Amino acid sequence: MRSVTGATGNVGAEVVAALAKAGEPVRALVRRPDAALPDGAEAVTGDLDDPASLGDALEGVDGIFLLPGYHDLTGPVALRPADQVAVPAEVTGRPARTFADWPRRARPRFPDSSRTFPADRCAPPGATPRWTPAGRGSVRDKERARVDLSAVLGVVLAVPVVASSLLVLGLLGKLVWPAYFWVLPAGWALAGAITFVPVYEHLVLSVLLKMREPSQGELTWLTPSWAAVCDAAGVDGSRYRLWVEPSRELNAFAAGGRTVAVTRAALDLERPGLEAILAHELGHHLSGHTRATLLVHWLELPARVLSRLVRLIAWVVPHVGRVFRSFGRSAEVLVTVLLSLGVLTALAFLDPWLLLTPLLGPVLAWSKRLGEYRADRMAARLGYGRELALLLKAWNLRDHGDERRLWSRLMAGHPAHIDRVKRLKDLGVRL
Structure with missing residues (x-):
């Protein structure tokens, strides 16, 4: 023996x-x-x-x-x-x-x-x-913190949107400084390094995600669970910062390179359940998902602004068409169609990459689901598979199963709870 x-x-x-x-x-x-x-x-x-x-x-x-x-x-x-x-x-x-x-x-x-x-x-x-x-x-x-397929796919599939951002900035630079139009997109790409600065990460994420620092009582309950998870993984837990999101939903998430947050409702879990969801979030960090996501989010910002502008124009077009309603229904439809074609043509001329982003949506969602499965696998490897599976099973019962339509499931970045439980069972987790 x-x-x-x-x-x-x-x-x-x-x-x-x-x-x-x-x-x-x-x-x-x-x-x-x-x-x-x-x-x-x-x-x-x-x-x-x-x-x-x-x-x-x-x-x-x-x-x-x-x-x-x-x-x-x-x-x-x-x-x-x-x-x-x-x-x-x-x-x-x-x-x-x-x-x-x-x-x-x-x-x-x-x-x-x-x-x-x-x-x-x-x-x-x-x-x-x-x-x-x-x-x-x-x-x-090195093996445990290796960036996995889902993180790489997330970056690769974001290339069209990042290219759109750089193109938008290039066009803007052409208007402002024609001789050195490339300075603006190049500077924006280099400035992406700011996402690796802890102060920027904590400031931006706390504002965008409406997080707050844990109270002393919350920290007293949260810290031992986080320390146990980090000890099981063999990582230094002090390099991560714990946050609380004042939400009634039971959830947790990881972001950037050092941020781990739980909702207020998650703090009501018993310690094994709390450790299980923290182990899942640590799995995201160890797989490189969160770091890549924050960097891509920075590079995509100009394209996101352009996308919002296009949506605003698309909302205005039907209202403009109604102005011609007095000339008849046919005139209203004709003006609306012509304006819509004009917007699409201008968008294709100014930023053709942006037209590809809707087509990549299902693939990008699939890569995010892979990341969730990877984080579950890491939690199971750390010894929290059973607690995580029991939590997911309870959530599935609470939600009366997965009632999302097929298209919604294809576009969702999170897999159904029951699918995650099945994957954990395939890893040898026993309920």
């Missing part, structure tokens, strides 16, 4: 999967009894910071993969740089065993993304292995 600590982490999960696939008996030390594990793996709850809780996890094991993932352990299992990777005898009641003591055939083979601990670098039996902790969550941070 092999025991694996950190069994729901990035490296530990690979070890458990490799051992289970090889048919080796494996016992996974987890903090949450409902953690998603592969078939064949035995889950045992315990905490490395509490040696008394490790008895069941270590009973009868022949080897242990010990990967704490953080520095602030206390007690006899605390690891410091260059300490031996072994579980003390006073915990197990039997001689210390190390990862190097495993039979070579039982050592898992790691994928390329986990090169920190490849099997061929394990010390031979009888050797004294050494290990320097890589730090909290730093083993596979």
Whole structure:
């Protein structure tokens, strides 16, 4: 029997999967009894910071993969740089065993993304292995924070709108400063770097989304849940800023590169549910969705202004046509059609890219739904899959299912709750 600590982490999960696939008996030390594990793996709850809780996890094991993932352990299992990777005898009641003591055939083979601990670098039996902790969550941070397909698609599909923005600014620059018309669009694109400045992010998002800072009581309730989620993910929670949206709807959202917000109603959730939705929002940050969205929003602003202007003109056109109603119904229709064609022709001449944006709507919505599924998957990876699925199921019952029409579902950036529950079940989450 092999025991694996950190069994729901990035490296530990690979070890458990490799051992289970090889048919080796494996016992996974987890903090949450409902953690998603592969078939064949035995889950045992315990905490490395509490040696008394490790008895069941270590009973009868022949080897242990010990990967704490953080520095602030206390007690006899605390690891410091260059300490031996072994579980003390006073915990197990039997001689210390190390990862190097495993039979070579039982050592898992790691994928390329986990090169920190490849099997061929394990010390031979009888050797004294050494290990320097890589730090909290730093083993596979690059893989975990990698920008995924949905974030890339969001940027790619925004190209027509961004091109429209730059074209609008170029035309405006042509009127103001013909010889250097390119300065305005180039300056606007370079100014997009301001979205990476925390002060700008907090100021703009607090105004646009009508957020406020949490009260002391709200912060007292919110902070432990956020700290638990960040600890499970192995990230520094202090680099994010928590906000509250004064809404009665139960919701939460992530924005920019450092913003996480919950509605006032979400603060009424029990701690497991609150941690689940915070884990989902952290998943957005780790996948790069929110950073790309804020940058694209900045670059799209001129095109959005032009789009609003076009909508205003489109609203005015029928009213102008009614002026000719006294000349007959045919005259009114003719004037309305001619004005509409004129607006479309002018728009196609001034900014042809803008005409493509309605066609890209369903694809862009699909890419946003992919982002939601990715964030759910990250929450499940952190051990919050069951709580998140139960919340989504409750919301689905509250809303009496998904009553949206087909077109509304195609244009929605959020998938139906029941679809998200099904995806979580496919990941092995058990309700």
